[in-house]
Amino acid sequence: MSKSTVDTGPGETPPPSGKQDLGPGETSAAAEEQDLGAAGSQLSTAPADSLASMPALGVIGWARWFWRQLTSMRVALLLLLLLALGAIPGSLIPQSGNDETKVDDFRRAHESLAGVYDRLGLFHVYSSAWFSAIYLLLFVSLVGCIVPRTWQFVGQLRGRPPGAPRTLTRLPAYTTWRTEAEPEQVREAALTLLRKRRFRAHQAGDAVAAEKGYLREAGNLAFHIALIVMLIAFAWGQLFKSEGNKLLVEGNGFSNTLISYDDFKSGNLFDTDDLNPFSFTLDKFTGTYETSGPNTGTPRTYQAALTYSVGAYGKDQKTLVKVNHPLEIDDSKVYLTAHGYAPVITVRDGKGKVVFHDAVPLLPLDSNVTSSGVIRVLDGYRNARGVSEQLGISAFFLPTYTPGSETASTFPSLSNPVLNLTPYHGDLGVNSGIPQSVYQLDKSHMKEFKDSKKAQLRANLKPGETMTLPGGAGTVTYDSTRQWANFQVTQQPGSGWALGGAITAIFGLAASLFIQRRRVWVRAVRGADGVTVVEMAGLGRSESAKVPEELGALAGTLYDQARGASDPEDDSDAPDDSDASPEPTDPHVVPAEKGAEQ
Numbered sequence: 001m002s003k004s005t006v007d008t009g010p011g012e013t014p015p016p017s018g019k020q021d022l023g024p025g026e027t028s029a030a031a032e033e034q035d036l037g038a039a040g041s042q043l044s045t046a047p048a049d050s051l052a053s054m055p056a057l058g059v060i061g062w063a064r065w066f067w068r069q070l071t072s073m074r075v076a077l078l079l080l081l082l083l084a085l086g087a088i089p090g091s092l093i094p095q096s097g098n099d100e101t102k103v104d105d106f107r108r109a110h111e112s113l114a115g116v117y118d119r120l121g122l123f124h125v126y127s128s129a130w131f132s133a134i135y136l137l138l139f140v141s142l143v144g145c146i147v148p149r150t151w152q153f154v155g156q157l158r159g160r161p162p163g164a165p166r167t168l169t170r171l172p173a174y175t176t177w178r179t180e181a182e183p184e185q186v187r188e189a190a191l192t193l194l195r196k197r198r199f200r201a202h203q204a205g206d207a208v209a210a211e212k213g214y215l216r217e218a219g220n221l222a223f224h225i226a227l228i229v230m231l232i233a234f235a236w237g238q239l240f241k242s243e244g245n246k247l248l249v250e251g252n253g254f255s256n257t258l259i260s261y262d263d264f265k266s267g268n269l270f271d272t273d274d275l276n277p278f279s280f281t282l283d284k285f286t287g288t289y290e291t292s293g294p295n296t297g298t299p300r301t302y303q304a305a306l307t308y309s310v311g312a313y314g315k316d317q318k319t320l321v322k323v324n325h326p327l328e329i330d331d332s333k334v335y336l337t338a339h340g341y342a343p344v345i346t347v348r349d350g351k352g353k354v355v356f357h358d359a360v361p362l363l364p365l366d367s368n369v370t371s372s373g374v375i376r377v378l379d380g381y382r383n384a385r386g387v388s389e390q391l392g393i394s395a396f397f398l399p400t401y402t403p404g405s406e407t408a409s410t411f412p413s414l415s416n417p418v419l420n421l422t423p424y425h426g427d428l429g430v431n432s433g434i435p436q437s438v439y440q441l442d443k444s445h446m447k448e449f450k451d452s453k454k455a456q457l458r459a460n461l462k463p464g465e466t467m468t469l470p471g472g473a474g475t476v477t478y479d480s481t482r483q484w485a486n487f488q489v490t491q492q493p494g495s496g497w498a499l500g501g502a503i504t505a506i507f508g509l510a511a512s513l514f515i516q517r518r519r520v521w522v523r524a525v526r527g528a529d530g531v532t533v534v535e536m537a538g539l540g541r542s543e544s545a546k547v548p549e550e551l552g553a554l555a556g557t558l559y560d561q562a563r564g565a566s567d568p569e570d571d572s573d574a575p576d577d578s579d580a581s582p583e584p585t586d587p588h589v590v591p592a593e594k595g596a597e598q
Contacts, residue, residue: 071144090125164207164521168537186524207523219511226505233494253281280308338486
Protein backbone atom coordinates (compact mmCIF):
# COMPACT_ATOMS: atom_id res chain seq x y z
CA MET A 1 0.00 0.00 0.00
CA SER A 2 1.38 3.38 -0.87
CA LYS A 3 2.25 5.87 1.86
CA SER A 4 -0.48 8.23 0.78
CA THR A 5 -3.25 5.64 1.18
CA VAL A 6 -2.12 3.67 4.19
CA ASP A 7 -4.96 2.80 6.61
CA THR A 8 -4.73 4.27 10.08
CA GLY A 9 -6.14 3.12 13.37
CA PRO A 10 -7.43 5.24 16.21
CA GLY A 11 -4.95 7.96 17.17
CA GLU A 12 -2.63 7.19 14.23
CA THR A 13 -1.77 9.33 11.24
CA PRO A 14 -0.07 8.53 7.98
CA PRO A 15 3.68 9.10 8.06
CA PRO A 16 4.73 12.43 6.62
CA SER A 17 5.89 12.57 3.05
CA GLY A 18 9.54 11.70 2.67
CA LYS A 19 9.68 9.31 5.67
CA GLN A 20 10.08 5.57 5.45
CA ASP A 21 6.99 3.42 5.99
CA LEU A 22 6.98 1.48 9.22
CA GLY A 23 5.54 -2.01 9.57
CA PRO A 24 2.80 -2.86 12.04
CA GLY A 25 3.93 -2.50 15.64
CA GLU A 26 7.22 -0.79 14.68
CA THR A 27 8.02 2.60 16.19
CA SER A 28 10.98 4.83 15.57
CA ALA A 29 11.88 6.63 18.81
CA ALA A 30 14.13 9.05 16.97
CA ALA A 31 11.36 9.92 14.50
CA GLU A 32 8.88 10.54 17.33
CA GLU A 33 11.32 12.75 19.21
CA GLN A 34 11.97 14.75 16.05
CA ASP A 35 8.23 14.97 15.45
CA LEU A 36 7.56 16.29 18.97
CA GLY A 37 10.49 18.66 18.72
CA ALA A 38 9.00 20.18 15.58
CA ALA A 39 5.67 20.59 17.35
CA GLY A 40 7.25 22.54 20.18
CA SER A 41 9.65 24.51 18.01
CA GLN A 42 9.60 28.31 17.84
CA LEU A 43 7.50 28.73 20.96
CA SER A 44 10.14 31.33 21.87
CA THR A 45 12.20 33.76 19.83
CA ALA A 46 15.31 32.99 21.87
CA PRO A 47 18.17 32.19 19.45
CA ALA A 48 19.35 28.61 19.30
CA ASP A 49 22.78 27.94 20.78
CA SER A 50 24.80 27.03 17.71
CA LEU A 51 28.06 27.29 19.63
CA ALA A 52 27.46 24.85 22.44
CA SER A 53 31.07 23.67 22.31
CA MET A 54 34.25 25.73 22.35
CA PRO A 55 34.87 27.25 18.90
CA ALA A 56 37.79 26.27 16.83
CA LEU A 57 40.88 28.43 17.10
CA GLY A 58 40.84 31.47 14.89
CA VAL A 59 39.78 35.08 14.90
CA ILE A 60 36.36 34.42 13.38
CA GLY A 61 35.59 31.62 15.84
CA TRP A 62 36.49 33.68 18.87
CA ALA A 63 34.61 36.70 17.47
CA ARG A 64 31.47 34.57 17.04
CA TRP A 65 31.88 33.16 20.54
CA PHE A 66 32.31 36.66 22.05
CA TRP A 67 29.29 38.00 20.13
CA ARG A 68 27.12 35.09 21.25
CA GLN A 69 28.12 35.65 24.89
CA LEU A 70 27.56 39.40 24.65
CA THR A 71 24.06 38.99 23.22
CA SER A 72 23.01 36.31 25.70
CA MET A 73 20.41 36.98 28.37
CA ARG A 74 22.75 36.25 31.28
CA VAL A 75 25.31 38.82 30.07
CA ALA A 76 22.57 41.43 29.56
CA LEU A 77 21.32 40.85 33.10
CA LEU A 78 24.89 41.04 34.42
CA LEU A 79 25.42 44.35 32.61
CA LEU A 80 22.15 45.70 34.01
CA LEU A 81 23.32 44.74 37.50
CA LEU A 82 26.70 46.40 36.95
CA LEU A 83 24.98 49.54 35.66
CA ALA A 84 22.81 49.69 38.80
CA LEU A 85 25.83 49.11 41.05
CA GLY A 86 27.82 51.74 39.17
CA ALA A 87 25.11 54.33 39.77
CA ILE A 88 25.38 53.91 43.56
CA PRO A 89 28.59 55.97 43.99
CA GLY A 90 27.06 58.60 41.73
CA SER A 91 24.29 59.03 44.33
CA LEU A 92 26.48 58.86 47.45
CA ILE A 93 29.60 60.78 46.37
CA PRO A 94 29.45 64.49 45.38
CA GLN A 95 29.61 64.86 41.60
CA SER A 96 31.66 67.57 39.95
CA GLY A 97 28.95 68.17 37.36
CA ASN A 98 26.30 68.86 39.99
CA ASP A 99 27.94 70.60 42.95
CA GLU A 100 31.59 71.70 42.72
CA THR A 101 31.42 73.22 46.19
CA LYS A 102 30.62 69.88 47.84
CA VAL A 103 33.36 68.20 45.81
CA ASP A 104 35.91 70.78 47.03
CA ASP A 105 34.73 70.34 50.61
CA PHE A 106 35.12 66.56 50.28
CA ARG A 107 38.66 66.97 48.90
CA ARG A 108 39.67 69.15 51.83
CA ALA A 109 38.13 66.78 54.38
CA HIS A 110 39.46 63.54 52.82
CA GLU A 111 42.67 64.32 50.96
CA SER A 112 43.99 60.74 50.63
CA LEU A 113 40.59 59.26 49.77
CA ALA A 114 39.96 62.01 47.21
CA GLY A 115 43.04 60.89 45.29
CA VAL A 116 41.67 57.36 45.04
CA TYR A 117 38.30 58.67 43.92
CA ASP A 118 39.99 60.77 41.23
CA ARG A 119 41.80 57.74 39.81
CA LEU A 120 38.56 55.74 39.78
CA GLY A 121 36.53 58.59 38.32
CA LEU A 122 34.07 58.57 41.21
CA PHE A 123 33.65 62.36 41.20
CA HIS A 124 32.22 62.13 37.68
CA VAL A 125 30.70 58.66 37.60
CA TYR A 126 28.29 59.10 34.71
CA SER A 127 30.98 60.40 32.34
CA SER A 128 33.72 58.02 33.50
CA ALA A 129 35.27 55.50 31.09
CA TRP A 130 34.17 52.42 33.05
CA PHE A 131 30.54 53.55 33.38
CA SER A 132 30.41 54.46 29.69
CA ALA A 133 31.86 51.04 28.79
CA ILE A 134 29.12 49.25 30.77
CA TYR A 135 26.50 51.51 29.21
CA LEU A 136 27.68 50.91 25.63
CA LEU A 137 28.12 47.14 26.12
CA LEU A 138 24.58 46.90 27.46
CA PHE A 139 23.30 48.88 24.49
CA VAL A 140 25.13 46.64 22.00
CA SER A 141 23.96 43.53 23.87
CA LEU A 142 20.31 44.57 23.67
CA VAL A 143 20.52 45.51 20.00
CA GLY A 144 22.27 42.25 19.13
CA CYS A 145 19.59 40.33 21.01
CA ILE A 146 16.58 42.16 19.63
CA VAL A 147 17.35 42.30 15.90
CA PRO A 148 17.44 38.51 15.24
CA ARG A 149 14.55 37.85 17.62
CA THR A 150 12.44 40.47 15.85
CA TRP A 151 13.02 38.92 12.41
CA GLN A 152 12.31 35.48 13.82
CA PHE A 153 9.08 36.68 15.43
CA VAL A 154 7.98 38.36 12.19
CA GLY A 155 8.63 35.07 10.41
CA GLN A 156 6.49 33.23 12.95
CA LEU A 157 3.64 35.69 12.48
CA ARG A 158 3.79 35.20 8.72
CA GLY A 159 3.98 31.41 9.01
CA ARG A 160 1.52 28.82 10.30
CA PRO A 161 1.52 26.67 13.42
CA PRO A 162 3.30 23.32 12.82
CA GLY A 163 1.27 20.23 12.03
CA ALA A 164 0.19 17.70 14.63
CA PRO A 165 2.80 15.23 15.94
CA ARG A 166 2.43 11.55 15.08
CA THR A 167 1.72 10.59 18.71
CA LEU A 168 -0.43 13.16 20.53
CA THR A 169 -0.52 11.07 23.71
CA ARG A 170 3.01 12.15 24.57
CA LEU A 171 2.06 15.81 24.89
CA PRO A 172 1.49 17.32 28.36
CA ALA A 173 -2.30 17.69 27.94
CA TYR A 174 -4.34 15.10 26.04
CA THR A 175 -7.89 13.81 25.66
CA THR A 176 -9.77 11.57 23.21
CA TRP A 177 -13.23 10.18 22.46
CA ARG A 178 -15.14 8.37 19.74
CA THR A 179 -17.99 9.91 17.79
CA GLU A 180 -20.43 9.02 15.05
CA ALA A 181 -19.73 12.34 13.29
CA GLU A 182 -17.69 12.36 10.13
CA PRO A 183 -13.97 13.31 10.49
CA GLU A 184 -14.42 16.22 8.09
CA GLN A 185 -17.27 17.59 10.19
CA VAL A 186 -15.22 17.33 13.39
CA ARG A 187 -12.24 19.09 11.84
CA GLU A 188 -14.43 21.84 10.43
CA ALA A 189 -16.13 22.33 13.81
CA ALA A 190 -12.72 22.38 15.55
CA LEU A 191 -11.37 24.95 13.10
CA THR A 192 -14.38 27.21 13.64
CA LEU A 193 -14.20 26.81 17.42
CA LEU A 194 -10.48 27.59 17.66
CA ARG A 195 -10.73 30.65 15.46
CA LYS A 196 -13.66 31.86 17.56
CA ARG A 197 -11.42 31.55 20.63
CA ARG A 198 -8.84 33.79 18.87
CA PHE A 199 -6.44 30.98 17.93
CA ARG A 200 -4.52 31.13 14.69
CA ALA A 201 -5.72 27.87 13.19
CA HIS A 202 -5.48 25.96 9.95
CA GLN A 203 -6.06 22.40 8.76
CA ALA A 204 -2.94 20.33 8.22
CA GLY A 205 -3.71 16.87 6.88
CA ASP A 206 -6.05 14.96 9.17
CA ALA A 207 -5.68 17.46 12.01
CA VAL A 208 -6.27 21.08 12.88
CA ALA A 209 -3.25 22.98 14.22
CA ALA A 210 -3.77 26.15 16.26
CA GLU A 211 -1.64 28.56 18.26
CA LYS A 212 -2.31 31.39 20.68
CA GLY A 213 -0.36 33.72 22.96
CA TYR A 214 1.84 35.58 20.47
CA LEU A 215 1.50 38.64 22.69
CA ARG A 216 3.97 36.99 25.08
CA GLU A 217 6.82 37.26 22.60
CA ALA A 218 5.59 40.68 21.48
CA GLY A 219 5.75 41.82 25.10
CA ASN A 220 9.22 40.34 25.47
CA LEU A 221 10.45 42.22 22.43
CA ALA A 222 8.67 45.40 23.54
CA PHE A 223 10.41 45.16 26.91
CA HIS A 224 13.86 44.91 25.31
CA ILE A 225 13.14 47.66 22.78
CA ALA A 226 11.88 49.87 25.61
CA LEU A 227 15.17 49.36 27.45
CA ILE A 228 17.04 50.57 24.37
CA VAL A 229 14.76 53.59 24.09
CA MET A 230 15.38 54.39 27.77
CA LEU A 231 19.16 54.08 27.32
CA ILE A 232 19.09 56.39 24.29
CA ALA A 233 16.80 58.87 26.06
CA PHE A 234 19.03 58.86 29.14
CA ALA A 235 22.17 59.50 27.06
CA TRP A 236 20.41 62.13 24.98
CA GLY A 237 19.12 63.87 28.09
CA GLN A 238 22.51 63.84 29.81
CA LEU A 239 24.32 65.25 26.79
CA PHE A 240 21.84 68.00 25.94
CA LYS A 241 20.32 68.79 29.35
CA SER A 242 20.47 72.10 31.16
CA GLU A 243 19.54 73.04 34.69
CA GLY A 244 19.63 76.44 36.36
CA ASN A 245 18.31 78.17 39.46
CA LYS A 246 16.98 81.67 39.88
CA LEU A 247 15.84 83.42 43.06
CA LEU A 248 13.17 86.06 42.46
CA VAL A 249 11.71 88.57 44.88
CA GLU A 250 8.08 89.50 44.37
CA GLY A 251 7.84 91.98 41.51
CA ASN A 252 11.09 90.95 39.86
CA GLY A 253 11.41 89.16 36.53
CA PHE A 254 13.56 86.57 34.78
CA SER A 255 14.56 86.00 31.16
CA ASN A 256 15.78 82.58 30.04
CA THR A 257 19.32 83.61 29.13
CA LEU A 258 22.56 82.27 30.57
CA ILE A 259 23.53 85.48 32.40
CA SER A 260 20.15 85.61 34.19
CA TYR A 261 20.75 82.45 36.25
CA ASP A 262 22.21 82.39 39.75
CA ASP A 263 23.83 79.05 38.92
CA PHE A 264 23.73 76.94 35.78
CA LYS A 265 25.01 73.55 34.62
CA SER A 266 24.51 71.66 31.39
CA GLY A 267 25.44 68.57 29.39
CA ASN A 268 28.57 68.29 27.26
CA LEU A 269 26.75 68.92 23.97
CA PHE A 270 24.43 71.64 25.20
CA ASP A 271 24.60 75.02 23.46
CA THR A 272 23.21 78.28 24.80
CA ASP A 273 21.26 78.66 21.56
CA ASP A 274 19.21 75.65 22.69
CA LEU A 275 17.63 77.66 25.53
CA ASN A 276 13.93 78.16 24.92
CA PRO A 277 13.05 81.87 24.62
CA PHE A 278 10.68 82.85 27.41
CA SER A 279 10.47 85.14 30.43
CA PHE A 280 8.35 85.45 33.55
CA THR A 281 7.72 87.72 36.52
CA LEU A 282 6.93 86.67 40.09
CA ASP A 283 3.76 88.57 40.89
CA LYS A 284 3.07 87.09 44.31
CA PHE A 285 4.01 84.15 46.45
CA THR A 286 1.32 82.66 48.68
CA GLY A 287 2.08 80.36 51.57
CA THR A 288 -0.31 79.26 54.31
CA TYR A 289 0.48 76.82 57.11
CA GLU A 290 -1.25 74.55 59.61
CA THR A 291 -1.85 76.49 62.83
CA SER A 292 -2.60 73.59 65.19
CA GLY A 293 -2.28 69.88 65.68
CA PRO A 294 0.72 67.60 65.14
CA ASN A 295 1.36 69.13 61.71
CA THR A 296 1.69 72.71 62.94
CA GLY A 297 3.77 74.72 60.52
CA THR A 298 3.24 72.32 57.60
CA PRO A 299 2.49 74.20 54.35
CA ARG A 300 -1.13 74.06 53.18
CA THR A 301 -0.80 76.47 50.27
CA TYR A 302 2.54 76.85 48.49
CA GLN A 303 2.24 78.57 45.15
CA ALA A 304 3.69 81.33 43.01
CA ALA A 305 1.60 83.53 40.73
CA LEU A 306 3.53 84.23 37.53
CA THR A 307 3.09 86.34 34.43
CA TYR A 308 5.01 84.77 31.56
CA SER A 309 5.46 85.17 27.83
CA VAL A 310 7.01 82.98 25.16
CA GLY A 311 9.34 84.48 22.58
CA ALA A 312 10.41 88.07 22.14
CA TYR A 313 6.91 89.32 21.34
CA GLY A 314 4.77 86.76 23.12
CA LYS A 315 1.54 87.73 24.79
CA ASP A 316 1.54 87.90 28.61
CA GLN A 317 -0.19 84.99 30.29
CA LYS A 318 -1.03 84.26 33.92
CA THR A 319 -0.36 80.98 35.68
CA LEU A 320 0.16 79.39 39.08
CA VAL A 321 3.24 77.28 39.77
CA LYS A 322 2.96 74.83 42.66
CA VAL A 323 5.14 72.09 44.07
CA ASN A 324 5.23 69.21 41.55
CA HIS A 325 3.10 71.30 39.16
CA PRO A 326 5.68 73.16 37.05
CA LEU A 327 5.19 75.62 34.25
CA GLU A 328 5.96 73.81 30.97
CA ILE A 329 7.18 75.74 27.95
CA ASP A 330 8.28 73.54 25.03
CA ASP A 331 10.70 71.06 26.63
CA SER A 332 11.56 73.40 29.52
CA LYS A 333 9.98 73.09 32.96
CA VAL A 334 9.94 75.75 35.66
CA TYR A 335 9.72 74.24 39.15
CA LEU A 336 9.03 76.01 42.43
CA THR A 337 11.72 74.71 44.80
CA ALA A 338 12.08 77.10 47.78
CA HIS A 339 10.65 80.13 49.52
CA GLY A 340 11.86 82.73 51.96
CA TYR A 341 11.67 86.37 53.07
CA ALA A 342 13.41 89.49 51.80
CA PRO A 343 13.30 92.48 54.20
CA VAL A 344 13.25 95.85 52.43
CA ILE A 345 16.18 97.88 53.76
CA THR A 346 17.01 101.56 53.35
CA VAL A 347 20.53 102.81 54.28
CA ARG A 348 21.38 106.51 54.54
CA ASP A 349 24.75 108.10 55.16
CA GLY A 350 25.47 110.81 57.72
CA LYS A 351 24.04 113.50 55.46
CA GLY A 352 20.78 111.65 54.98
CA LYS A 353 21.53 110.55 51.43
CA VAL A 354 20.01 107.21 50.48
CA VAL A 355 22.88 104.94 49.47
CA PHE A 356 21.00 101.64 49.46
CA HIS A 357 17.34 100.68 49.06
CA ASP A 358 16.39 97.16 48.12
CA ALA A 359 14.79 93.90 49.25
CA VAL A 360 17.50 91.57 50.57
CA PRO A 361 16.74 87.83 50.29
CA LEU A 362 17.72 85.90 53.40
CA LEU A 363 18.54 82.20 53.56
CA PRO A 364 16.12 79.98 55.58
CA LEU A 365 17.76 77.96 58.34
CA ASP A 366 14.87 75.77 59.51
CA SER A 367 11.30 74.76 58.73
CA ASN A 368 9.96 77.87 60.48
CA VAL A 369 11.95 80.02 58.02
CA THR A 370 14.34 81.47 60.59
CA SER A 371 16.68 83.24 58.17
CA SER A 372 20.07 84.88 57.96
CA GLY A 373 22.00 86.85 55.38
CA VAL A 374 24.09 89.92 54.65
CA ILE A 375 23.24 93.45 53.56
CA ARG A 376 26.10 94.87 51.46
CA VAL A 377 26.51 98.56 50.67
CA LEU A 378 29.32 98.63 48.11
CA ASP A 379 29.22 102.10 46.59
CA GLY A 380 28.13 105.64 47.51
CA TYR A 381 28.48 105.42 51.29
CA ARG A 382 30.68 107.92 53.17
CA ASN A 383 31.27 107.89 56.88
CA ALA A 384 30.92 110.89 59.23
CA ARG A 385 34.37 112.19 58.14
CA GLY A 386 33.40 112.01 54.49
CA VAL A 387 35.65 109.03 53.75
CA SER A 388 34.31 106.47 51.29
CA GLU A 389 33.72 103.09 52.94
CA GLN A 390 31.70 99.92 52.50
CA LEU A 391 29.06 98.67 54.90
CA GLY A 392 28.34 95.07 55.75
CA ILE A 393 25.34 94.31 57.97
CA SER A 394 24.69 90.81 59.32
CA ALA A 395 20.96 90.13 59.37
CA PHE A 396 19.03 87.55 61.39
CA PHE A 397 15.29 87.37 60.71
CA LEU A 398 12.44 85.80 62.69
CA PRO A 399 9.09 85.76 60.83
CA THR A 400 7.26 85.05 64.10
CA TYR A 401 9.09 86.37 67.16
CA THR A 402 8.01 85.10 70.57
CA PRO A 403 9.55 86.66 73.72
CA GLY A 404 11.89 84.17 75.29
CA SER A 405 12.72 82.56 71.92
CA GLU A 406 15.19 85.01 70.43
CA THR A 407 17.19 82.46 68.43
CA ALA A 408 14.46 80.88 66.28
CA SER A 409 11.11 81.66 64.78
CA THR A 410 8.13 79.80 66.22
CA PHE A 411 6.04 79.81 63.02
CA PRO A 412 6.78 80.14 59.28
CA SER A 413 4.37 82.98 58.47
CA LEU A 414 4.80 86.71 59.06
CA SER A 415 2.93 86.91 62.36
CA ASN A 416 5.39 89.06 64.36
CA PRO A 417 8.50 89.73 62.24
CA VAL A 418 11.69 90.94 63.91
CA LEU A 419 14.97 91.73 62.14
CA ASN A 420 18.22 91.65 64.12
CA LEU A 421 21.01 93.76 62.56
CA THR A 422 24.73 93.88 63.36
CA PRO A 423 26.56 96.52 61.23
CA TYR A 424 30.25 96.64 60.22
CA HIS A 425 32.28 99.15 58.16
CA GLY A 426 35.48 98.88 56.16
CA ASP A 427 36.42 96.76 53.12
CA LEU A 428 34.12 93.88 52.14
CA GLY A 429 36.88 92.30 50.00
CA VAL A 430 34.71 91.98 46.91
CA ASN A 431 37.58 93.21 44.73
CA SER A 432 40.06 90.61 45.98
CA GLY A 433 39.14 88.08 43.29
CA ILE A 434 38.16 85.46 45.89
CA PRO A 435 34.57 84.17 45.48
CA GLN A 436 32.25 84.97 48.39
CA SER A 437 28.86 83.70 49.43
CA VAL A 438 26.13 86.32 49.28
CA TYR A 439 24.80 84.98 52.59
CA GLN A 440 28.08 85.27 54.54
CA LEU A 441 30.13 88.27 55.63
CA ASP A 442 33.93 88.37 55.41
CA LYS A 443 34.90 90.33 58.54
CA SER A 444 38.66 90.14 58.06
CA HIS A 445 38.84 93.79 56.87
CA MET A 446 35.74 95.09 58.66
CA LYS A 447 35.34 96.92 61.98
CA GLU A 448 32.45 96.81 64.40
CA PHE A 449 30.26 99.76 65.26
CA LYS A 450 30.27 100.46 69.00
CA ASP A 451 27.34 101.73 71.01
CA SER A 452 27.44 104.23 73.87
CA LYS A 453 28.60 101.47 76.25
CA LYS A 454 31.50 100.52 73.94
CA ALA A 455 29.76 97.21 73.14
CA GLN A 456 29.16 95.90 69.64
CA LEU A 457 26.14 97.62 68.15
CA ARG A 458 23.11 95.40 67.65
CA ALA A 459 19.44 96.22 67.19
CA ASN A 460 16.13 94.35 66.89
CA LEU A 461 13.87 96.12 64.44
CA LYS A 462 10.24 95.73 63.53
CA PRO A 463 8.84 96.95 60.21
CA GLY A 464 9.12 100.76 60.03
CA GLU A 465 11.82 101.05 62.73
CA THR A 466 15.30 102.56 62.25
CA MET A 467 18.73 101.84 63.71
CA THR A 468 21.03 104.87 64.06
CA LEU A 469 24.73 104.30 63.48
CA PRO A 470 26.98 105.96 66.09
CA GLY A 471 29.02 109.10 65.41
CA GLY A 472 26.70 110.40 62.70
CA ALA A 473 27.57 107.48 60.41
CA GLY A 474 24.03 107.21 59.10
CA THR A 475 20.90 105.11 59.62
CA VAL A 476 19.48 101.72 58.65
CA THR A 477 15.69 101.37 58.28
CA TYR A 478 13.67 98.16 58.10
CA ASP A 479 10.81 99.29 55.83
CA SER A 480 8.78 96.14 55.16
CA THR A 481 9.01 92.49 54.18
CA ARG A 482 8.60 90.94 50.78
CA GLN A 483 8.73 87.27 49.86
CA TRP A 484 10.98 85.47 47.43
CA ALA A 485 10.72 82.16 45.60
CA ASN A 486 13.43 80.04 44.03
CA PHE A 487 12.77 78.48 40.62
CA GLN A 488 14.61 75.66 38.95
CA VAL A 489 14.47 75.72 35.17
CA THR A 490 15.27 72.37 33.59
CA GLN A 491 15.53 71.36 29.97
CA GLN A 492 15.96 67.62 29.32
CA PRO A 493 14.84 66.71 25.79
CA GLY A 494 14.78 62.93 26.31
CA SER A 495 12.48 62.85 29.34
CA GLY A 496 9.32 62.13 27.35
CA TRP A 497 10.96 59.24 25.51
CA ALA A 498 12.32 57.88 28.79
CA LEU A 499 8.85 57.96 30.35
CA GLY A 500 7.32 56.25 27.31
CA GLY A 501 10.05 53.62 27.39
CA ALA A 502 9.50 52.96 31.09
CA ILE A 503 5.73 52.51 30.64
CA THR A 504 6.26 50.26 27.62
CA ALA A 505 8.81 48.19 29.54
CA ILE A 506 6.35 47.64 32.39
CA PHE A 507 3.54 46.48 30.11
CA GLY A 508 5.91 44.41 27.99
CA LEU A 509 7.33 42.67 31.04
CA ALA A 510 3.83 42.00 32.35
CA ALA A 511 2.84 40.45 29.01
CA SER A 512 5.92 38.23 28.90
CA LEU A 513 5.31 37.04 32.46
CA PHE A 514 1.55 36.48 32.53
CA ILE A 515 0.69 35.46 28.96
CA GLN A 516 1.48 31.89 27.96
CA ARG A 517 2.11 30.89 24.39
CA ARG A 518 0.46 27.51 23.64
CA ARG A 519 -0.54 25.22 20.79
CA VAL A 520 -3.53 22.94 20.34
CA TRP A 521 -4.03 20.11 17.85
CA VAL A 522 -7.31 18.35 17.02
CA ARG A 523 -7.04 15.13 15.01
CA ALA A 524 -10.15 13.36 13.66
CA VAL A 525 -9.68 10.08 11.75
CA ARG A 526 -11.86 7.10 11.02
CA GLY A 527 -11.01 4.07 13.13
CA ALA A 528 -10.81 0.44 12.04
CA ASP A 529 -14.46 -0.10 13.03
CA GLY A 530 -15.61 2.90 11.01
CA VAL A 531 -16.20 5.15 14.05
CA THR A 532 -14.41 8.51 14.11
CA VAL A 533 -11.70 8.87 16.76
CA VAL A 534 -11.11 12.43 17.99
CA GLU A 535 -7.84 13.31 19.72
CA MET A 536 -7.00 16.69 21.24
CA ALA A 537 -3.65 17.71 22.73
CA GLY A 538 -2.06 20.91 23.97
CA LEU A 539 1.50 22.15 24.47
CA GLY A 540 2.76 25.27 26.21
CA ARG A 541 6.16 26.88 26.45
CA SER A 542 6.39 26.04 30.15
CA GLU A 543 4.54 23.84 32.59
CA SER A 544 1.27 25.50 33.52
CA ALA A 545 -2.21 24.48 34.58
CA LYS A 546 -3.65 26.82 31.97
CA VAL A 547 -3.03 24.47 29.01
CA PRO A 548 -4.96 21.45 30.45
CA GLU A 549 -7.76 23.72 31.66
CA GLU A 550 -8.07 25.47 28.32
CA LEU A 551 -7.88 22.18 26.43
CA GLY A 552 -10.61 20.74 28.64
CA ALA A 553 -12.88 23.71 27.94
CA LEU A 554 -12.27 23.41 24.19
CA ALA A 555 -12.86 19.64 24.28
CA GLY A 556 -16.11 20.11 26.18
CA THR A 557 -17.40 22.58 23.60
CA LEU A 558 -16.31 20.43 20.68
CA TYR A 559 -17.85 17.34 22.35
CA ASP A 560 -21.23 19.06 22.36
CA GLN A 561 -21.01 19.21 18.56
CA ALA A 562 -19.56 15.71 18.09
CA ARG A 563 -21.20 13.58 20.79
CA GLY A 564 -19.42 10.48 21.97
CA ALA A 565 -20.20 6.99 20.64
CA SER A 566 -20.23 3.79 22.70
CA ASP A 567 -17.12 1.63 22.83
CA PRO A 568 -17.03 -1.56 20.73
CA GLU A 569 -17.08 -3.74 23.86
CA ASP A 570 -20.27 -2.07 25.05
CA ASP A 571 -21.91 -2.63 21.65
CA SER A 572 -21.29 -6.42 21.75
CA ASP A 573 -22.90 -6.79 25.17
CA ALA A 574 -25.85 -4.50 24.53
CA PRO A 575 -29.33 -6.07 23.83
CA ASP A 576 -30.49 -6.07 20.24
CA ASP A 577 -32.72 -3.06 20.32
CA SER A 578 -32.85 -0.98 17.18
CA ASP A 579 -34.16 2.02 19.13
CA ALA A 580 -31.28 2.00 21.64
CA SER A 581 -28.77 4.82 21.33
CA PRO A 582 -25.22 4.93 22.75
CA GLU A 583 -24.71 6.75 26.02
CA PRO A 584 -22.22 9.62 25.53
CA THR A 585 -19.28 10.07 27.85
CA ASP A 586 -17.77 13.52 28.46
CA PRO A 587 -14.12 13.89 27.46
CA HIS A 588 -11.52 14.52 30.11
CA VAL A 589 -7.98 15.85 29.90
CA VAL A 590 -5.28 13.60 31.27
CA PRO A 591 -1.52 13.87 31.76
CA ALA A 592 0.75 12.45 29.08
CA GLU A 593 1.34 9.09 30.84
CA LYS A 594 -2.38 8.33 31.23
CA GLY A 595 -3.08 9.45 27.71
CA ALA A 596 -0.56 6.92 26.43
CA GLU A 597 -2.39 4.11 28.20
CA GLN A 598 -5.82 4.87 26.70
